Amino acid sequence: MAMGVEAVEEMFETLREAPWEAGNRALETSKNWPPNRDSKSPGPVGRAFWPRGCVKAGSIHRRGSPPVLLPRSVLDGLFSLSHRLFGITVEAADGQAPIWQRMSATSCSDKQQNERAGFYLTPIPSGNQTGGPG
Incomplete structure (x- = not known):
């Protein structure tokens, strides 16, 4: 259990820092998306676009492995x-x-x-x- 305010603040900082690197990688990926196109900005895309785009780009394979919701x-x-x-x-x-x-x-x-x-x-x-x- 949380032992006090300081412990809770430390936990929140840990939770905030944990996804930072992965978020930066995702941002860089989105800046370079779609691959092999002349687009300068990623523009708005829906959630359904990314899996289809990744399959087309060859970075993930749909067949043979079911999508996992929570690794x-x-x-x-x-x-x-x-x-x-x-x-x-x-x-x-x-x-x-x-x-x-x-x-x-x-x-x-x-x-x-x-x-x-x-x-x-x-x-x-x-x-x-x-x-x-x-």
């Missing part, structure tokens, strides 16, 4: 933040629950390691299907 590093950061703020630990429930996907079973425990909750988290979208990714 493991993002989940780890989120769970670390929940530990700092609330004193709870979120970790994989290896072997404690039946799972349909490797990253889906998760548990939550308090400072004394008492299990408080168990839930399924599937960071791969299943579209309109029900029952998890298929």
